[in-house]
Every structure is written in C-alpha cells, then in structure tokens.
Amino acid sequence: MWAQAHQQHLIKEASDEDEKKKLGEAEVDAKAGPWRLTLDGPSYVAAMQHVPDRDIRKQVYIGYLTRASEFTAEQLESKETEKKEGAPGKDNVPIINEMLKLRKEVSGLLGFNNYAEQSLASKMAPDVQSVADLSNLILEKALPAAEKELAAATALAREAGGDEYSESNLEKLMPWDAAFWVERLKENMFDLKEEELKPYFALDPVLDGMFGLVDRIFGVEVREANGKAEVWHPDVKFFEIYDKESGEHMASFFLDPYSRPADKRGGAWMADCRGKSAALGIDVPVAYLTCNGSPPVGEKPSLMSFREVETLFHEFGHGLQHMLTRATIGDVAGISGVEWDAVELPSQFMENWCYDKPTVDGFAKHYETGEPLPEEMFKKLNDQKTFGAGMMACRQLLFGMMDLELHSNYDPDGDETIFDVQRRMAAIYTPYALPVEEDRFLCGFSHIFAGGYSAGYYSYKWAEVMSADAFGAFEDVGLDNEEGVREVGRKFRETVLSLGGGVSPSEVFEQFRGRGPSPEALLRHNGLA
Incomplete structure (x- = not known):
C-alpha cells in the first residue's frame, strides 16, 4: 500500500x-x-x-x-476537493478492493464463506455474529453516553467559541471541532497537568511498587541481577524472577527504560529473548522490556508521566505471560500461539492496578520530599479514566465492525464502495455528523490493510472485556482482602499466565473465572454501566 x-x-x-x-x-x-x-x-x-x-x-x-x-x-x-479525472495521486482504493477480492477468493478455496470467517477460525471469538452481539451490547450503553459527551462539548463551544458555533450557524460539531472542544471540556473539568504529576512517579519507586504487586498477588519475587548478563547499553537493567515458595528461578528479563533517539526506535514493547522449550533444554525464559522514558539528569531521577506508568505495567503484563509459563513446547509456551484476540488480556489486566489506591500509594511519592500523591490528584486520575469513555468506545466499535463488514458482506465488484460501507456503519456506531464527502479514512487504515488486524480489529475491545472481567474477580473478593486477592492471584497465574497457547483462551478464561467473559466489569470501569 x-x-x-x-x-x-x-x-x-x-x-x-x-x-x-x-x-x-x-x-x-x-x-x-x-x-x-x-x-x-x-x-x-x-x-x-x-x-x-x-x-x-x-x-x-x-x-x-x-x-x-x-x-x-x-x-x-488549493482546497479543491472534487475528484479530477486522471488525478495522479497514489490512490489506495484499487489496491484495497483487490486485497478484499483476493482475500475472499482465498477464503473460498479454503472452504470458508468469507475472509472474516477464515480469520475468526484461528481466534477466540467463535463467529462474526458473536462479535456483533458483544459490540451491540456495549453500544447500547456507549452511544447514549457518547451523545451526552458530545452535547456537553457542543454546549461549551456555543458558550465560548463565538458566533460560528451558534445554533443558527452550526447544527452539530463537525469532525474537526469535536476533539478540540472535548479537550477544552476536559481541561475545565480536570485541572491536572502532566508536569505536576511526574515528580510523584520516579522510575525506581514505580518498579519497586510493580514488583511488590506481583509478589503480593502472584507469589513471585523480582530481584535485580545487574552484572549477571551482558547488556547492550549501560542504561539496561537485568532482573531475575523467583517463585517465593519453592525458590525456583523461573525467568529473567532485560529492562531498557530510557529514550535514545540516535539508536533506538520510539514506543514501548515486550519481546521474547528466548522462550521455554523442553526440546531445546530451555527451562528459564528470558524477555526484553523496552520503554522510552526520560533518562535521569544529574541528581534528578527519571520521572514518568502517568501514561508511561500504565505502559510499563502493560508491557510487564505481556512479559509475565511469557516468563511464568508452564508450557514446555516452544510453539505454544508463554505468548506463543495465543489467539490474537486474547493476547492483550494479561497486559490490559495489569493496567487496572494503576487505579488501585493502595498499589499507587506504594510507589507514588514525590522524589524530593517523599510526600505521597495527594488524594485530590488520585481522584482526578480516576475520574479522567472515564472521561470521554462513550465516544472512545463508539470509535473502537465502529472500526471493529466496519472491518468485519468489509471482510464478510462487502462485494468489491458490487455497486457499493468501501466509503459507502464506512458511512453506513458510522450511522450506526457514532454520535457525530456523518463523514464528510471527501473522507477517505479507509485509505490509511493500515491496521486492517497493512498490519495484522484484518478481520481482527475487534480484538482490542474483545481483550478489554476479558481483562476488565479478570480484574473483576479481584474486586469480587475485595481489593483490600489480602488473603482473597492472593488466592485469586495464584489462580490467575496458574491459568492465564501459565497455560500458554496450547489451551484455547475460552477454556483458559473459564478455568480462571468459572464462566465465559462478561462486559459488565468493562462497562462499570468506564462509567457506562
């Protein structure tokens, strides 16, 4: 493309x-x-x-x-947006239609009715209808909330934006207006600046708090082991993980925490250095955890934004599934072989602990004074989590269902265009005005046409449902119930973190939760229940 x-x-x-x-x-x-x-x-x-x-x-x-x-x-x-015959632009539409046509053809040769059916055959979701049912259940709660959120942003625009936003000049906020006024609304509601938060999130205390959490709920001890393994940069730290009861050395990992623009790409990720494999005689898996935080400067430690704290917990969740596996066949050990729509469960699960006050109190202390994160700031962080949840949910549902529609019911040789599909799905899943005529979003939707999410974008929301429901098991016993949390944590470790890709994620989840996933916890966490 x-x-x-x-x-x-x-x-x-x-x-x-x-x-x-x-x-x-x-x-x-x-x-x-x-x-x-x-x-x-x-x-x-x-x-x-x-x-x-x-x-x-x-x-x-x-x-x-x-x-x-x-x-x-x-x-x-030149602001001329009418299509000209023979315009020399590099147009992805013919390529997209050819891709959709070929995917459908290959699926037919393999015995499937369409590409979506083929894609879901190797995922946790049983069929397109199951995804649609879950999406519509969430939509019932998300769309009314999104409409209220948009109405609040519109009211602010009419009040503070001048005559161009008056009812006589503008019926609905246009797509290029919504994000701007939602952000102004957020600023009005939560006067919480990132630079005010960072002093409370120094890297080393955050690591200590995260390691203390997995000690408490999973019964594993993380020990710093610098010098035991060769590293590629002085910033890189090396750790070992031990089972607290048996003393077994279970895994190790490298942490490369700081940004180095000259020789390191941006973002954050977990990658496997080596996986558990009986055939290869590897009993101790090793992971890479990579972040791009700000390095220390002089006596000032590395300070993290709250989003960077969440990201660290997220990537460590991926790492735990790789490192705490009990599967011994390399192709299905750890994260290997885990279905695409289930692989984000441990990572998104770990993020939930960033909103648990005792957990945050364990590491959120001002690096100079030692003062804990003020109660008011923590409350704003929690309130911010649900801000705009309706609009965000609708956006993800639209992308997921539009993807499945294109890969199941759309005919590239028919009269309907891919943009007709986009408008038809937008009318169902969003509170906004319909896409403008020149909207060609699908031409740049790389997730489904140039990435691994074709007929699988729904996986983001599917995994969110599972991770929230998994955290709900801890809420059910009470997050302040140490014995109960420890018991549920061991069960999570023995199922979700241990079984790897050799057991279907549906069975893994049912072993942990005693039933299939429910969206109730996700809706509650997002303030949509």
Whole structure:
C-alpha cells in the first residue's frame, strides 16, 4: 500500500506581500511560527486537540483523511476537493478492493464463506455474529453516553467559541471541532497537568511498587541481577524472577527504560529473548522490556508521566505471560500461539492496578520530599479514566465492525464502495455528523490493510472485556482482602499466565473465572454501566 502523506504548512499572518516573501525557515520561532505539521498520528491528534483556528483544523483533518486517496496534495492545498479525472495521486482504493477480492477468493478455496470467517477460525471469538452481539451490547450503553459527551462539548463551544458555533450557524460539531472542544471540556473539568504529576512517579519507586504487586498477588519475587548478563547499553537493567515458595528461578528479563533517539526506535514493547522449550533444554525464559522514558539528569531521577506508568505495567503484563509459563513446547509456551484476540488480556489486566489506591500509594511519592500523591490528584486520575469513555468506545466499535463488514458482506465488484460501507456503519456506531464527502479514512487504515488486524480489529475491545472481567474477580473478593486477592492471584497465574497457547483462551478464561467473559466489569470501569 502507498504510505503517501502530505504536509500542511501553517504560516503566521504577515501584514503585506513583502513581509510574506521575507518570512522563511531562517526566521522560525517556536511561538511566532512558521510551523509545519506533518500528518503522522501524534501531530494530527495534537492539531485536532489544540489548534484554535477552526479553518486550520479542517485543513489538517481533510489532509489526514485523504492520505493515499484520489485527492492530490495540490488539490488539498488549493482546497479543491472534487475528484479530477486522471488525478495522479497514489490512490489506495484499487489496491484495497483487490486485497478484499483476493482475500475472499482465498477464503473460498479454503472452504470458508468469507475472509472474516477464515480469520475468526484461528481466534477466540467463535463467529462474526458473536462479535456483533458483544459490540451491540456495549453500544447500547456507549452511544447514549457518547451523545451526552458530545452535547456537553457542543454546549461549551456555543458558550465560548463565538458566533460560528451558534445554533443558527452550526447544527452539530463537525469532525474537526469535536476533539478540540472535548479537550477544552476536559481541561475545565480536570485541572491536572502532566508536569505536576511526574515528580510523584520516579522510575525506581514505580518498579519497586510493580514488583511488590506481583509478589503480593502472584507469589513471585523480582530481584535485580545487574552484572549477571551482558547488556547492550549501560542504561539496561537485568532482573531475575523467583517463585517465593519453592525458590525456583523461573525467568529473567532485560529492562531498557530510557529514550535514545540516535539508536533506538520510539514506543514501548515486550519481546521474547528466548522462550521455554523442553526440546531445546530451555527451562528459564528470558524477555526484553523496552520503554522510552526520560533518562535521569544529574541528581534528578527519571520521572514518568502517568501514561508511561500504565505502559510499563502493560508491557510487564505481556512479559509475565511469557516468563511464568508452564508450557514446555516452544510453539505454544508463554505468548506463543495465543489467539490474537486474547493476547492483550494479561497486559490490559495489569493496567487496572494503576487505579488501585493502595498499589499507587506504594510507589507514588514525590522524589524530593517523599510526600505521597495527594488524594485530590488520585481522584482526578480516576475520574479522567472515564472521561470521554462513550465516544472512545463508539470509535473502537465502529472500526471493529466496519472491518468485519468489509471482510464478510462487502462485494468489491458490487455497486457499493468501501466509503459507502464506512458511512453506513458510522450511522450506526457514532454520535457525530456523518463523514464528510471527501473522507477517505479507509485509505490509511493500515491496521486492517497493512498490519495484522484484518478481520481482527475487534480484538482490542474483545481483550478489554476479558481483562476488565479478570480484574473483576479481584474486586469480587475485595481489593483490600489480602488473603482473597492472593488466592485469586495464584489462580490467575496458574491459568492465564501459565497455560500458554496450547489451551484455547475460552477454556483458559473459564478455568480462571468459572464462566465465559462478561462486559459488565468493562462497562462499570468506564462509567457506562
């Protein structure tokens, strides 16, 4: 697929033509401009949330949603969005239709009715209808909440945005308005700045708290073992994991916590260094945990944003499934062979503990004063978690069901286009105005056309349901009930973290929970119950 992306140039206003000509990159100033916004995800999201100029937001929005479409950069810069015959843009539509056609053809040769059916044959979800049923159950709660959230953002826009947002000029917030006013609403409701939180989340205490948690609930001890293994950079730490009862050395892992832009890509991830395998004589699996936090500076330790804390817990959850496995066949040990829609269960499960006050109190202390995270800040963190939950759920449900619709009922040779499908599904799953005519979002939907999520995007929400329900088992016994939490934690370790990919995730979950997954806990955690 083409990865064409245009750049939007946002140039500050100049008083006359001569001044405009003089304005160039040599005079770049962070506050005064000129500014260049690329259409990668972080820049796009930041523009949608924070650029006050409505016309610029629209320009960036249209630019982002017409990447790799029939619209050329020249058309967009001139604000001419009508398709021209023979426009030379690198258009993904023919490629997408060919991919959908070939996927359907291959599925037929393999005995399936469509590609979605083929995809789900190797996943936890039994069929498309089961995914649709779960999605619609969540939608019943999420859509009314999303409509209320959008109404609150609209009310703020009408109050603070001027005449262009009045009822006479605007019936509904446009797609390039919603994120901006939702963000303003969030700022009004939660005056919680990231820089105020960071001093309470120094890396070493956060690690101690996370390791203390797995000691408490899973009965494993994490020991720092620097010097026992060769590392590729002085920043890298090495740890070993032991069973507390038997003293068995169960696993080891490397932690590479800091950003190094010159030789390390961004993001955070877990990867297996070596997996458990009886055939290869490997009894102690080893994992890599990689983050991109800010390194220490002088006497100041590495300080983390709260999102970075959640991410660390998330990746450690993946690592625990790899490292605490009891499966001895390499292809199904740890995370290997785990179905795509179940592999995020341990990682998302671990994130829930970032909102458990005793757990957070164990590591959230000001690095200079030792003062604990103020109660008011913790409450705002919890309240923020559910802010916009309705709109976010609807967005994910739309993507998941649109993906399945394209891979089950859509006919690439029929009269309906992929964008007709998008509009039809958007009418069901979102509270927003329907996509604008030039919306070509699907041309850049790399998850399902250039990644591993074809007929599988629903997996995000499916795993969320399971992880919330799994955490619900701890809530059922009471998070302050140490004996009960320990008992449930051992059961989670013996099932979800131990059995690997050799047992179906449905059976694994039922062994742990005593029943199949329920969305009740997810809806409750998101304030949608």
